[in-house]
Amino acid sequence: xxxxxxxxxxxxxxxxxxxEEKSAEMYALAKIxxxxxxxxxxxxxxxxxxxxxxxxxxxxxxxxxxGHCLARGSDPGRxxxxxxxxxxGLCKGKGGSMHLIDARRNFMGGYAIVGGHLPLATGLAFAxxxxxxxxxxxxxxxxxxxxxxxxxxxxxxAALWKxxxxxxxxxxxxxxxTPIKLGIALYSNVAETARSYGIxxxxxxxxxxxxxxxxxxxxxxxVRATQGPYFVEAMTYxxxxxxxxxxxxxxxxTKEEVDEERKRDPVLLLRQTILxxxxxxxxDFKQLEKEVGEIVAAAVKFADESPFPAPSALYEDVYVx
Amino acid sequence: xxISYREALNQAMRExxxxxxxxxxxxxxxxxxxxxxxxxxxxxxEFGPQRVLDTPITEAGFTGLAIGAAMAxxxxxxxxxxxxxxxxxxxxxxxxxxxxxYMSGGQLSVPLVIRGPGSAAxxxxxxxxxSLEAWFCHVPGLKVIAPATPHDAKGLLKSAIRDPNPVIFxxxxxxxxxxxxxxxxxxxxxxxxxxxxxxxxxxxxxxxxKMLLLALEAADELAREGIQAEVVDPRTLKPLxxxxxxxxxxxxxxxxxxxxxxxxxxxxxxxxESLYTLVFDYLDGPIVxxxxxxxxxxxxxxxEDAAIPDRPRVLSAVRAVFKRT
Numbered sequence: 001x002x003x004x005x006x007x008x009x010x011x012x013x014x015x016x017x018x019x020e021e022k023s024a025e026m027y028a029l030a031k032i033x034x035x036x037x038x039x040x041x042x043x044x045x046x047x048x049x050x051x052x053x054x055x056x057x058x059x060x061x062x063x064x065x066x067g068h069c070l071a072r073g074s075d076p077g078r079x080x081x082x083x084x085x086x087x088x089g090l091c092k093g094k095g096g097s098m099h100l101i102d103a104r105r106n107f108m109g110g111y112a113i114v115g116g117h118l119p120l121a122t123g124l125a126f127a128x129x130x131x132x133x134x135x136x137x138x139x140x141x142x143x144x145x146x147x148x149x150x151x152x153x154x155x156x157x158a159a160l161w162k163x164x165x166x167x168x169x170x171x172x173x174x175x176x177x178t179p180i181k182l183g184i185a186l187y188s189n190v191a192e193t194a195r196s197y198g199i200x201x202x203x204x205x206x207x208x209x210x211x212x213x214x215x216x217x218x219x220x221x222x223v224r225a226t227q228g229p230y231f232v233e234a235m236t237y238x239x240x241x242x243x244x245x246x247x248x249x250x251x252x253x254t255k256e257e258v259d260e261e262r263k264r265d266p267v268l269l270l271r272q273t274i275l276x277x278x279x280x281x282x283x284d285f286k287q288l289e290k291e292v293g294e295i296v297a298a299a300v301k302f303a304d305e306s307p308f309p310a311p312s313a314l315y316e317d318v319y320v321x
Numbered sequence: 322x323x324i325s326y327r328e329a330l331n332q333a334m335r336e337x338x339x340x341x342x343x344x345x346x347x348x349x350x351x352x353x354x355x356x357x358x359x360x361x362x363x364x365x366x367e368f369g370p371q372r373v374l375d376t377p378i379t380e381a382g383f384t385g386l387a388i389g390a391a392m393a394x395x396x397x398x399x400x401x402x403x404x405x406x407x408x409x410x411x412x413x414x415x416x417x418x419x420x421x422x423y424m425s426g427g428q429l430s431v432p433l434v435i436r437g438p439g440s441a442a443x444x445x446x447x448x449x450x451x452s453l454e455a456w457f458c459h460v461p462g463l464k465v466i467a468p469a470t471p472h473d474a475k476g477l478l479k480s481a482i483r484d485p486n487p488v489i490f491x492x493x494x495x496x497x498x499x500x501x502x503x504x505x506x507x508x509x510x511x512x513x514x515x516x517x518x519x520x521x522x523x524x525x526x527x528x529x530x531k532m533l534l535l536a537l538e539a540a541d542e543l544a545r546e547g548i549q550a551e552v553v554d555p556r557t558l559k560p561l562x563x564x565x566x567x568x569x570x571x572x573x574x575x576x577x578x579x580x581x582x583x584x585x586x587x588x589x590x591x592x593x594e595s596l597y598t599l600v601f602d603y604l605d606g607p608i609v610x611x612x613x614x615x616x617x618x619x620x621x622x623x624x625e626d627a628a629i630p631d632r633p634r635v636l637s638a639v640r641a642v643f644k645r646t
Contacts, residue, residue: 092426123389153382
């Protein structure tokens, strides 16, 4: 284990955590509106998986997409500005929280129709293969997307045409409030769904960033070499509600359950790993906390001081002229 | 060169695929079967299975795949066996293809064509006989084309393939076998430009796709009664060339719109609204629409005939316009 490497992973996860906490705060202040789905509790998956790919690979996600976008290296200021609906946002304020897109980083977007972006992921993989560029596609989605028809159509095409796409299922065990047992026939083994199409699948502890990255490195290598799809079920838990409209524990789950899951907070787990290995000190964490705090504060300041789009922007970008 | 509508589409795609290796064809039965309506005859032999892809019967899956490929810079042509099956891909078309440009603030684009036959053929019953162009025209971000002649089909399909936006290209099963003169050599027809197919000065008839042929037949008959109808084919339904239609109505003072689709919220209602805004003062009477009947298409021939606009209905609509003025 390497000190710099571990602290870098920690820093990325901490950035997402603090960014999300600040987003919730900004939502309460009505600086952010609409739907806001926080990634708190699931950071290890985006950070671990994206650490395993190349800059020219593609990443695509669902509506809970801030974590993937930040892990891909997007400027937190431009991400926050997008949440604020500002002209300086990644998408000029036209996408918002659920549709972050950063094309320069091949971050192809957040999509908010459950299951609808899995076919897009197969298309990105098809293009990568068509051009023989050796790229792979990371496609993130929640377990709620797995039973959707579009997901199955995508699994079948990916397996049939041997497309270099890695389906990363973030299994946080709840749709909004509907538990997985009430939504998926194979609820105890979601990965089996993919195997039934001949797609290799594995399950990983999605709270352990090192485990996620280690698995993903192997998976990415295989997919790049064999050009076949892969399915990874990352077991995780959403510490916050489904969206800002939903409290952390509503009628559908108890405070005790949430508290119990929080003991396996991915940020704290990595922190403990680093401390146990003697590769970092409280002073290091304090320093990182300070740095990340400054980045998030600067992002808010940038977003707040940025202008809203001019009215003339309304009809821009509907078509390529 | 006298060729069929089917052959015109085949030539357009073949020329564009030879010209640009980013273009590929994907859909059910487009390869070894040569296309359900034989539009892609000879394609898999010429371009190989990497560029002519037979898909499973999963419209959302393969349309979504094509959209993803377009986001990455390829130029797919999606063949829907019919637009009825395109309903299964509506989420992909409406929520992804049409919106990705806008949602990304102009970072991404989706250059693809989704083509196939719409409207009724003969006795295919309710699920295979629908004119859904108004649905697509309703959605910002899409362009919609519905050519009637082989010449227009070829030139517009080539333009559609080169267009950097998602284009819905609606053909018709009953047009595939129709023949017409097509210009020799390389040509394209700009998207968004209507054409006056018959010059007249008494009444304007706007009609597209199969209904254009009906309108032209009706115009011939009207001429024998001494009514000179001007027939305008929008060819592109979105963006609509209102200027050309308005210019015609300014001259004739009368407008009849013929469409095969359902009456309620049909495309003709939109055309009429636009024209009222543009040329109200030039109109000698109300705009009249001839449309399909608001029923699921019946199978049996007499009822099917009753559900689709025909020559007598176009003629009586035109005569009615004259009675009122």
